[in-house]
Amino acid sequence: MADAVPFTLRWGIMATGHVAGRFVKDLLTDPSTRGVRDVRHQVAAIASSSSLQKAADFCAKVKAPYKVKLYASYAELVVDSDIDIVYIATPVSHHFQNAMMAIEAGKAVLCEKALTVTASQARALVTAARARRVFLLEAVWTRFFPLCAKIRALVASGAIGTVYRVIADNSLNLESSEGRGELDNSHRLVKLDLGGGAMLDLGIYSLTWVMQILYHLQQEGEKETPCVVSAVNKYSTGVDEMASFIIQFPRHKTMGIGMTSLRIASGADYDFTAGPPVRIQGSAGEIQVFGPAFKPNKYCVIRKDGHGRIETEECTIPKDGGRDNWGHGLYWEADECARCIRDGELESQTLPLDETILTMDIMESILSGGEVRYPESITNQVYQSGGGLA
Numbered sequence: 001m002a003d004a005v006p007f008t009l010r011w012g013i014m015a016t017g018h019v020a021g022r023f024v025k026d027l028l029t030d031p032s033t034r035g036v037r038d039v040r041h042q043v044a045a046i047a048s049s050s051s052l053q054k055a056a057d058f059c060a061k062v063k064a065p066y067k068v069k070l071y072a073s074y075a076e077l078v079v080d081s082d083i084d085i086v087y088i089a090t091p092v093s094h095h096f097q098n099a100m101m102a103i104e105a106g107k108a109v110l111c112e113k114a115l116t117v118t119a120s121q122a123r124a125l126v127t128a129a130r131a132r133r134v135f136l137l138e139a140v141w142t143r144f145f146p147l148c149a150k151i152r153a154l155v156a157s158g159a160i161g162t163v164y165r166v167i168a169d170n171s172l173n174l175e176s177s178e179g180r181g182e183l184d185n186s187h188r189l190v191k192l193d194l195g196g197g198a199m200l201d202l203g204i205y206s207l208t209w210v211m212q213i214l215y216h217l218q219q220e221g222e223k224e225t226p227c228v229v230s231a232v233n234k235y236s237t238g239v240d241e242m243a244s245f246i247i248q249f250p251r252h253k254t255m256g257i258g259m260t261s262l263r264i265a266s267g268a269d270y271d272f273t274a275g276p277p278v279r280i281q282g283s284a285g286e287i288q289v290f291g292p293a294f295k296p297n298k299y300c301v302i303r304k305d306g307h308g309r310i311e312t313e314e315c316t317i318p319k320d321g322g323r324d325n326w327g328h329g330l331y332w333e334a335d336e337c338a339r340c341i342r343d344g345e346l347e348s349q350t351l352p353l354d355e356t357i358l359t360m361d362i363m364e365s366i367l368s369g370g371e372v373r374y375p376e377s378i379t380n381q382v383y384q385s386g387g388g389l390a
């Protein structure tokens with residue numbers, strides 16, 4: 001019997017920056033290189049908010065192999081009838097307006113993390129998506145790595161006993177190359193008006209590890225809203241440059257400890273010679289995760305009765321052998337979108353929308369405790385019909 005024809009998901013790309021470029025290259029990567037045969041992806045259109053030429057330059061840079069529609073506005077993109085889903089890679093400050101525009105146009109949405117600047121904006125997007133019955137997913141790509149699925153399955157199986165604690169750090173040393181101890185104030189990560197700061201951009205991955213182990217695996221009907229304690233250092237522009245937090249689930253007697261920083265790196269080097277950035281600790285052992293918390297590539301299982309043995313599983317990210325630097329691991333979240341939309345699902349069970357809202361609640365609590373205040377222009381939830389922020 002011949003294999004079924006794979007489901008094709010047609011993408012509209014909103015923004016033409018670095019992250020969008022990587023995502024599009026992953027969309028164009030041959031699915032068979034990662035063992036996927038049931039779904040595939042087509043880049044149907046690309047939009048820049050400023051010019052048609054910028055969209056054309058982006059298209060050439062990612063080497064799209066077929067005719068792609070180009071737009072000089074996001075408003076034109078979201079009404080294209082040849083698009084099934086819009087991928088939003090604009091700054092987080094723009095996510096609410098841009099995602100709402102696509103939802104109002106009846107398009108499915110994959111929106112880069114953090115989904116929004118505030119939890120109330122996230123709730124508004126989820127409400128709108130559910131009302132319009134369109135698919136919505138926050139693009140926390142790590143959550144869809146096969147490595148993460150394997151680790152969640154190990155924890156659920158009791159491989160390390162009852163898990164009581166998760167420790168996770170996602171930090172990058174972004175100090176100026178001159179070694180002055182200060183970041184470049186032009187960097188988007190230190191700009192309040194772009195939703196900058198360590199927590200929304202980096203700390204969300206530390207929190208993701210806590211949530212996918214200690215919250216996501218809680219039994220339905222027993223899910224518990226956590227208590228949050230945090231400490232924040234602020235940068236001179238007003239954003240958070242370093243945050244540490246404790247997420248406690250009192251009924252389940254579990255605790256997550258998360259860290260993030262713009263000043264120091266999670267590992268002394270990129271090989272994480274200094275140790276794993278993520279540790280999942282249970283009554284019968286520990287799982288250590290190596291590689292950046294956002295792009296892990298190996299885990300080790302150390303069992304209490306293992307007599308010093310370490311079980312190691314390497315999880316490399318498949319590359320497209322015919323193209324340079326293609327294959328980053330972003331395609332797994334795209335595959336999830338394709339399968340959900342193919343099957344008529346409005347959200348992913350791997351990262352449900354209510355969990356995204358709770359994560360936003362936690363991050364907002366951490367930032368509020370550190371007196372990080374974003375301008376009202378990017379925190380309001382009044383949708384500016386017709387385009388909003390460009």
